Structures are given as structure tokens and as C-alpha cells.
Amino acid sequence: MExxxxxxxxxxxxxxxxxxAAVAIALQTQRYLEAPVDAGKAGAARQLRIxxxxxxxxxxxxxxxxxxxxxxxxxxxxxxxxxxxxLPNGRMPAPPHDASGHTWHHPDAVLFAITKYGLVxxxxxxxxxxxxxxxxxxxxxxxxxxxVLAYIKSTWPQSIAAAQREVTEEHxxxx
Numbered sequence: 352m353e354x355x356x357x358x359x360x361x362x363x364x365x366x367x368x369x370x371x372a373a374v375a376i377a378l379q380t381q382r383y384l385e386a387p388v389d390a391g392k393a394g395a396a397r398q399l400r401i402x403x404x405x406x407x408x409x410x411x412x413x414x415x416x417x418x419x420x421x422x423x424x425x426x427x428x429x430x431x432x433x434x435x436x437x438l439p440n441g442r443m444p445a446p447p448h449d450a451s452g453h454t455w456h457h458p459d460a461v462l463f464a465i466t467k468y469g470l471v472x473x474x475x476x477x478x479x480x481x482x483x484x485x486x487x488x489x490x491x492x493x494x495x496x497x498x499v500l501a502y503i504k505s506t507w508p509q510s511i512a513a514a515q516r517e518v519t520e521e522h523x524x525x526x
Contacts, residue, residue, distance in 0.1 A: 398523050399460040401497055403504035412502030415495050424448055443482045448503045455515040458522035466496045
């Protein structure tokens, strides 16, 4: 009996630690999304606007995407097959980043936060949404993340790019 009591306390402690870590990440990401920012600097929050017209930045982003993102999101931004259907493990496959996906529905600041901090329920993802998307904040600099997003945005048709710019502007205007 005594051993099972200790095990329960250990499990409860691990759960509490996990919840505390999740809350800390959520708060950090929320602060990032709400912080006032100089829109031209890496690390920009709500005001972030990523320019996809700089060929040097786009080229850098394409190289980083191939190394870090293409294995899951596809070499041609096509995403994983049946990306809208849950996998047997309950997680969602990697979505496409081309015009057929939903990446362009999100403002630049949210795309940056998802890439840097990962999918945090209630902050950068809907509650209950689980995927294998890692946080890249420890392995990529803010400039690298911005370059990858510039590359992705550079591939979109003008109409999609314009719609995404509008979403970004609406997000930045909310204070």
C-alpha cells in the first residue's frame, strides 16, 4: 500500500510540474504576442510584418526551410498527405504552407510565435489541437524564423499574399 501511495504522489507531482511548464510557456507566448514592438526588428510581436520581397532573406529562408521544415511540411510546401485528418495517435499531420493550406489565414506575429514557441493550446493553437510541430526558438534565431516565413510567403499568389497582409494588419491594429 505504501508503495502505491508514493507512486501516486510522484505522478501527481509530475502532472503539476507539466501543468506549471505549460502555463509558463503559454504566458511567455502571450506576452510575446501582446508586447509593443519596433516592426522592423526580429523578435517583433503583434506589430510584426514580414517582407517577402527581399531576395536575400527569401533565399536564406528557403535554405533553412529545406533543412528544418521540408521533412514534415514537404519540399514544395505541400504538407503531409491527408493533413486535415487526425493520425492514429490523435495528432494532426503537418499542413501545407502553399496556397492550398491555411498558413496564410494567420497574421505574421502568430506564424512567428507558432514557429518559435510551438503550438501552445489557447495561445497559438486551439484547445485540444495536438501536432508534432516543435518549437524552434532554441535552434533557430528570430532572423532565421523570419527568413523562413518570408520564403513561405514569397511562394503565395498575389491574391493570397494580399489576404494574409490584411489579416496581419487587422491583428496589428487590435490593441
